[in-house]
Amino acid sequence: MNKFEKFSFDGDRTAYPNKKADGSLDIDLSSHKYIKVWQGPNHPGITGNMAVELTVCGDEVVEAKTHVGYLHRGFEKLMERRRYIQNCPLVCRVSVPEPDYNEFNYSTCVENLAGISVPDKALWLRTLALEMARLQGYLMWIGGAAGTLGFGTVGQWSNYLRDLVLDRFEELTGGRIYHIYILIGGVRNDIPVGFKQRMLDNLREIEGFMKDIRKVLFDNYVFKKRTIGLGIIEPEWIYPYGIVGPNARAAGSLNDVRKDYPYGKYSELDFEVKTSKQSDIYARAYLRYEELLTDIDLIKQILDKMPDGGEFMANIPNVFNLEIPAGETYVRSECTRGEYGYYMVSDGSGFPRRVNVRGPSYTHAVALLERMLINANIADVAQIMVSLHTYPPEIER
């Protein structure tokens, strides 16, 4: 017997509704057996607007449909109209909690196509910015996930801690949310004097709070009761549904872009990929908590190993006239939600021919969420959604 069978949704899919000949569900709304319930477009647990249309029978979901498009700005179209360097301030708007991943992927795409080599120091600074982005992304997620279950205190703490990281970002880059720090050819600035000490102080404070969060959240009876055994992602779903990042690692997969396809300076850093076997909401939350601690450790390592001084920007003549030979490339990196990729096609002019953003939520929030919500209780929908760490703007761009 499969150990997941106990929780499998297919197991008790017999009562309602019947399947039609073509495989679709036989849901007759006028039979008064089913009700449509809309969750969204706004939901405080997710950072962004997305609606889930639930068909419920009693309090059990029989069919779910994701509706996206509330935040569509047409980035992929706008990028085609702008010069390569003009896109740098645009791409970070694709994903608000972790804009640095967009900047990194976009810049690396252009560097790959144009054959620009990035100085060593710039790679260290990029790795630092990306790890800090991961850290604040996880802090924000823990607050949101605890908030959906009513643990308001954890949200207050983690937002305070996130503000500390944002302070360091402000010091490093000049911006709280949008940094536009990573540019084509390198980064914009060296680290300021005294940055290292202040960052270490902040990390120590975050670590202290993490012990409390562990006590309040992960050892809490209510949290355990409402998350263990719920929202299972089965290991055989990983490739059919394109599951990446912590969601896949909680199901036993070992894929981590930082280890498998090292970018930046990750090949010189010492860390291990955390996995879990349970694959329920609790396992995913705890995995993210462990990854948060890994990120703190990584930032310490980066600050230790980073050389002082040195060039942080490659010498590129007049970036406004940057013209790139025709070609195509794909660049990926590991954000808090998983594999974040940019696919870029250039045609030899000063403007990209096409840029496609592959956000991890694209598969998590649509196909996977629709599958996972079947036979869930309405009260658990919010937790399942938040436990996938979906972020709608990267679905619709």
Next chain:
Amino acid sequence: MFQKIIEKINLKYPIDVVSKKSDKLMFLTVHKNTAVNTVQYLKDDLGFKHLVLLTAVDFLEQGKFQLTYLLNNPDIKIDIGVRVLIERESATMESAHSLWPTIATYQRELREMFGIDFPDSPGVNDEFILEGWNNTPPYRRDFDTKAFAANFYHQRNSRENNDPSAHMKKNLYPNE
């Protein structure tokens, strides 16, 4: 590594162009008729089981759409992009939803944003991102988003637009 894979595919399905980008990434161009079969062969027999993305590129000048199925082999950690050129006029492509359930989402987006039809793909004609759109599909090259925005939305007349290189030349290097 790539050479072996190409030889294996070539035994079953013809490959037009091979362009190797690095030792981790390669693009193949295949025929429209055998594209989904090639993708299926890569997935089932050669271990490229992770679908990274499916997207389209509009080559307006040649009158073609290029579809790219980017596949990843998580065991040997390499990527292969399978490129297919299809006609731009009344573009249709065979659906691959039987291979990955999640590809239906990509096909639904392509249907809406490029107007490429994937018959039989589940929910392909449902609105995905836009609502009530009745113009040219927006990601096509012949759709001018700036002209559309200028005509369609109420504007605030205060905005100056400058071409950056001309502007920079005029203000910073007037004598060059």
Next chain:
Amino acid sequence: MSLEDLYRKTTISPDGEEFEINPIEDYFCTDKPEEVKPVQNILEKFYNWARSESIWILGFGTGCGAIEMRPLMTPRFDAYRYGIQWRPTPRQANLLIISGYLSTKTLKRVIRVYEQMQNPKYVMALGSCTINGGMYFDSYNTIKRLDYYLPVDVYVAGCMPRPEALLAGVVKLKTLIKTGMAEGANDYANRFDWYKTNQKAVILNWDMPDYNW
């Protein structure tokens, strides 16, 4: 729910009785909003003071500006000391913060939300994208200026505005309310047809009654 569900149709009750319904007329109020004239006396001044000290924000983040709401709710910036709190439903809120760009799909929801809110109600618009389009001036899916579709009381410029800027915007709104100048809801009622014409020009599938809440 599809467009056909909104038209006149016959339906069967749980008892098996057949009857005809017309959802747009039966379920929704189609009356126009009415102007509520402010009374120019000492009592109105007291009301305005009370209104300005209890601004309840609807927790509806429409764009990227919403990410700065969470720091505002938490101890660092602590907006609660200004009498602000976040409410989950439009019926309990009186300030709608449009936090950034609005795609036409969201604009439709925002209009519905605004019309559900009770008087007195105010609108605060964050970011350059609500002022003149900002970054997305050439985007085919976002509106370029908000004041054609909803009456805006305060704009906060920036991309994105910092929490301090948001607090400054709230303080500005408080002064406006206290001096009786925040009359957005009355403006909406007076120029209702103009607003509706503008809204219908950009929302392509207008599948709802003109004023339905």
